[in-house]
Amino acid sequence: MDMEKRPLIKALEAYTNEETSRFHMPGHRNGKRIPSLAFLQEHLYDFDVTEIDGTDHLHYPEESIKASQILLAKAMGSKESCYCVNGSTAANYAMIFGLLRPGDEVLLERSCHQSVFQALGLRGLKPRFIKPKQDPEWALPLPPDLTDIKEACEKYPLLKAVILTSPNYYGKVAPLKEISQFLKRRSLYLIVDEAHGAHFAFSDQLPPTAMFMGAHVSSVSFHKTLPVLTQGAVLNLSEDLQESERSRIRHYLRVFQTSSPSYTMLASMENARAIMEEEGKALYDELFREVGLLREKLTRIPQVDVYGKEDAFADATRLVIKTPLPGEFLMGELRKKHRIQAEMTLGSSIVFILSPFDGKDDLERLPEALAAIKMENEKLWASPVSPFILHYSEDLELLYDMEEILFLEKEEIPVKDAFGRISAETITPYPPGIPVLLPGERIGEKEVRLLCDLFQGSGILKSASKSKMGITVLK
Ligand SMILES: Cc1ncc(COP(=O)(O)O)c(C=O)c1O
CATH class of the missing domain: 3.90.100.10 (Orn/Lys/Arg decarboxylase, C-terminal domain)
Structure with a gap:
């Protein structure tokens, strides 16, 4: 193959050949440790079909996709669940457009994903912001609690909905149960961007899902934490919604998604749900044992701190660590010298997404690499420079309509x-x-x-x- 004519493939091949430990999305890693993916890999091109006799229709499902979505809804604890092939991005658009009308006021966090802001702009909604909270020691955004929501609802009496991100990028979940009960008494919708919590449904050692905690709708990016091809996501609709509301959301899924959905992606989502139902509990039990050991080893390295150690309301598969080194530098050293790729960095924190499909050897290499980097950078380690902190304006006010x-x-x-x-x-x-x-x-x-x-x-x-x-x- 002439790689000069295929620059993207060349780059992807180079990354593959590095054999780097992947602590980033998608959740399948490279699929090598998932035996039941072999069947899908073998049929990758066979299964890449379109809407013909026998393959059903994502946007008007009546046969196999309908049956698959019924099984999906059971696993998600929803009234109805829809496959999305344009990620949680499309799901966020559809939830917002389906439940809110132009001019409606919505309450949200300053640290929402861009898709939420884009949908608000396109729909002509009036955003009202919850006062941002940060963990003082880690400078990471914290989800709001019931008091924050109550205060905001007093301040903005015309709200129609509250949009929350739970879990956030750092694995913190909001107290959705009490928030949903409060909002339901006020007849406000609770829309949850649960993009990072697709795995929650499959282990009792993980926080409960937004559906379980009373959200009206939630979006979950299956591809982020489950063995699913990138872009695969699910939109969950709860029984608290009327059929007319669900039907509007389905309408907007058709508006915002391609009319040629990828069947290989749909198949990978169905397969992931089945794998998780069959083996998820055991897989996560095993991962949690490994994560416990890993956290212990990490905290034994001087000045390495692990986020949320004692937090029962956090996703322990989201490993966030802090060292005296600037995160960007440390992330670069991990990749260049130790073939370890983290998900992201913010200030001096680095986020690793852990999955049941990580190899034990990958998990073991992380503390070894950090200890080596500490030795190589003793001076920096002893006199840390303060990295910049991402901050979100306290009293954000949009002076013009985004569109x-x-x-x-x-x-x-x-x-x-x-x-x-x-x-x-x-x-x-x-x-x-x-x-x-x-x-x-x-x-x-x-x-x-x-x-x-x-x-x-x-x-x-x-x-x-x-x-x-x-x-x-x-x-
Ligand atoms: C909180 C949050 N919501 C939504 C999205 C969008 O998800 P997707 O990439 O599945 O479209 C992301 C992506 O990073 C995210 O972090």
């Missing part, structure tokens, strides 16, 4: 000169895909500093501006 801004006059200016200007674009570090700046938001002093740090870093930044240190603002 309207597309039609207003704009200019690109250097970030360092952006103080006081109104952003005309979304700036999103990826991962986690949470915008640090939204269109219509005034750029303050803190934002300028944060953006300069972000733009100088090597992380993937999604920005519309053409120059690296430029930002698009309203004229």
